[in-house]
Amino acid sequence: MAQAIHGKGPSHIGIRMSNAAPESRKEAARSEAEEALFGFWVFLMSDLIIFSMLFATYATMGHSLAGGPGPHELFDLGSAAWETVALLLSSFTCGLATLAMRYDRSTGKTLFWFGVTLLLGLTFLSLELHDFFTMASKGGVPSRSGWLSASWALIGTHGLHVTSGCIWMLIMFAQVAKFGLDPLVQTRFMRLALFWHFLDIVWIGIFSIVYLLGVLS
Amino acid sequence: MNDDHAAERRQELHGYIIGLVSAILLSAIPFAGVMLGLLSPAALIWVIAVAGxxxxxxxxxxxxxxxxxRSHRDDLQLILFSLLIVVLMVGGTLWVLTNQRHMMG
Structure with missing residues (x-):
């Protein structure tokens, strides 16, 4: 960790402590934040392995339709495109929120951009729920075929992650109301931002492999 | 906010904007390709894979x-090691299970 602790790259995700704090305390607080972020990366990578195995399961189930409905009948690419737009914009606004927090130190701006991120996340979830209901109404329920079980497991796990990200954001709003944007709350926001960006990356895999390649085959 | 600070902020903001614009393009290309049927399915598979x-x-x-x-070496090493595990596990799963499907099918 030595390199990460002393690293000062211009674009690094780090926490800038108050200028009033003595240099050594600032350094200590920053290295603590760096370690917390590195630990969160370890969690994200374990999550990545879960998603990878769900993708692998999905790939092995690609032909196991068991006579049930397939991607052509069940998927609406227009809806998937709007979900992609919502999630991508939310990743961007999440980035703007971290900029407002780290550089402007403005609680109002930070909460505004995280609020926009939350709304876009909820937009994504409502579109996805609508997709799930449409699929189920066409007979595409998880128990119908191996392919459907794998699809629901993969897309559903991602949806649950986004849901927990939204709940996490609400909890952070409550923490800001109680503690203000103190250094501890800031590192939690940074971890939330990492989580949120990570979920957008998993979604790239889902729309490419499940939706686009599915409709193509 | 001093000048250094402002320059760093501007640089990061530019990064996010570049990221957003390229991500929109890289999503729009495969979606448009599949929805409008612009290329042959075999070519589209490559477009989807590369854009993704x-x-x-x-x-x-x-x-x-x-x-x-240098300051990101730890994160990068962790990510690359995780990717190695992912490649082994996903690759192994696909190898064994497609083999099995061929032999039993």
Whole structure:
């Protein structure tokens, strides 16, 4: 960790402590934040392995339709495109929120951009729920075929992650109301931002492999 | 806010904007290709795969700030090691199970 602790790259995700704090305390607080972020990366990578195995399961189930409905009948690419737009914009606004927090130190701006991120996340979830209901109404329920079980497991796990990200954001709003944007709350926001960006990356895999390649085959 | 600070902020903001614009393009290309049927299915598979991979790299670089600089070596090493495990597990799963499907099918 030595390199990460002393690293000062211009674009690094780090926490800038108050200028009033003595240099050594600032350094200590920053290295603590760096370690917390590195630990969160370890969690994200374990999550990545879960998603990878769900993708692998999905790939092995690609032909196991068991006579049930397939991607052509069940998927609406227009809806998937709007979900992609919502999630991508939310990743961007999440980035703007971290900029407002780290550089402007403005609680109002930070909460505004995280609020926009939350709304876009909820937009994504409502579109996805609508997709799930449409699929189920066409007979595409998880128990119908191996392919459907794998699809629901993969897309559903991602949806649950986004849901927990939204709940996490609400909890952070409550923490800001109680503690203000103190250094501890800031590192939690940074971890939330990492989580949120990570979920957008998993979604790239889902729309490419499940939706686009599915409709193509 | 001093000048250094302002320059850093501007640089990061530019990064997010570059990331957003390229991610929109890299998503729009495969979606448009499939929805409008612009290319043959075989060519479209390549377009989807390449656009997806490039977009993942764009997200890591511009949204997660992972690059090759020294200060990010720990994060990068962790990610690369995790990718190795993913390749072994996913590759192994696909290898064994497609083999099995061919032999039993």
């Amino acid at each position: 991979l490039v977009q993942v790299i764009v997200h890591f670089r511009f949204f997660l700030h992972i690059d090759l600089s």
